[in-house]
Amino acid sequence: MARKPNISNVTSAAHDQVYRRLRSRIMHGDILPGQALTLRGIGQEYGVSMTPAREAVRRLVAEGALSLSSSGRVSTPELSAERIEELAALRALIEVELASRALPRAHIALIERLQAINGEVAEAVAHRDAVRYIRTNLEFHRTLYLRAQAPAMLAMTETVWLQMGPTMRSLYGRLRRTEPPQYHRHIIAALRAGDEPGLRLAVRSDVTQGLRMLAR
Amino acid sequence: MARKPNISNVTSAAHDQVYRRLRSRIMHGDILPGQALTLRGIGQEYGVSMTPAREAVRRLVAEGALSLSSSGRVSTPELSAERIEELAALRALIEVELASRALPRAHIALIERLQAINGEVAEAVAHRDAVRYIRTNLEFHRTLYLRAQAPAMLAMTETVWLQMGPTMRSLYGRLRRTEPPQYHRHIIAALRAGDEPGLRLAVRSDVTQGLRMLAR
DNA sequence: TTGCGCGTTTTGTGATCACGAATTCCGAAT
DNA sequence: ATTCGGAATTCGTGATCACAAAACGCGCAA
DSSP: OOSOOOOSTTOOOHHHHHHHHHHHHHHTTOSOTTOEEOHHHHHHHHTOOHHHHHHHHHHHHHTTSSEEOTTSOEEOOOOOHHHHHHHHHHHHHHHHHHHHHHGGGOOHHHHHHHHHHHHHHHHHHHTTOHHHHHHHHHHHHHHHHHTTOOHHHHHHHHHHHHHHHHHHHHHHHTOOOOSOOHHHHHHHHHHHHTOHHHHHHHHHHHHHHHHHHHTO | OOSOOOOSTTOOOHHHHHHHHHHHHHHTTOSOTTOEEOHHHHHHHHTOOHHHHHHHHHHHHHTTSSEEOTTSOEEOOOOOHHHHHHHHHHHHHHHHHHHHHHGGGOOHHHHHHHHHHHHHHHHHHHTTOHHHHHHHHHHHHHHHHHTTOOHHHHHHHHHHHHHHHHHHHHHHHTOOOOSOOHHHHHHHHHHHHTOHHHHHHHHHHHHHHHHHHHTO
């Protein structure tokens, strides 16, 4: 079969579907760091041949979501402490800018939506559900940053999230905290008040907060 | 032929060579914005089949160096003014940080090397050689940032350079200036003086300078 | 001159195969 | 029990092919 039937014209290419599903799993921490993957395995898992699997993997490697050994084997990356510090610094730099750009456009409906999402984050923390925590936490940030109307910056930020995905899972997995994230409330308060310096500080604090868990 | 002879063990995969050569051409502005490419054409140009060409293209698309039409056709991107502003803002954010991290490690040998490279930049400007200007200018920045020991940040910056490559060429191509870049001298002076605020300002000015040409 | 069909060509996509290299596995020797 | 070596297996790579869809060209009609 050279091409799928494609009766519905909203379907997309097979390699793109494989890419998106793998990307989602990696970003949300479904896959542990150092986990090895094979092209044939991925193809079999998604019901395609090696070719689309290879293209999806190539794309994810380019984004830093997967790492390539010298012999071409792929696995989720095991980040060093220095690499984690760098990625956190990048998050701080870019996300503070995104939040700042979103601030003038943040009307009340957005703030209420953020509050609702934050409720889900708190629930995930209470249940110690690491995967759900990561997903809702990223949704909180993405919802805010979408208002910045800065697609290139948002894409770059998501690339950083993607790189940290597996590591965040194993980090938050051993987290025993049950209190909701305090800085999210600071972010919401600063948005309400139109307080730009406060917003920048709150976002920076929230983003670099996870770094402290590593330094233990 | 399934694999190349590979007598010398320092050779790398064909798709990687295609990727690197294409990436270099794009980053340095060898290809104009909107230029269409075909997989068979690329393969023929580099003496390989479609498969390695496809992988190289997939990788470059993931990095934003090439854009993909809805029908799968690839071409160098034509950036909107808003996109250019975003990319310049990203450069400002990340490169200022990289310069700041490089400052404590910048000894005299590095500064002299930067001065030498800056001489080449001035020469390229004097000869109105856009491609050479872009190449030497990026070499100036990369030489400084390598000292920051921050590979993730440097990679992200190079991704931004890559995205701007074709556009920078067509921008600098119609540049009629013959004076060397002033802010490079400011950067060097701040490095000598160990003046971090001055360095940050100089880098930010240098990076956002090109933006003004667009606003004409 | 300007649109509009329609057949031709070009192009991306996915499957499959051969090949070589890397990895794994298992038994024998110490 | 542990280590070492070679056979068996697994795996990535690149070439090739068939197919469908998109782009192109060209002639005809308004």
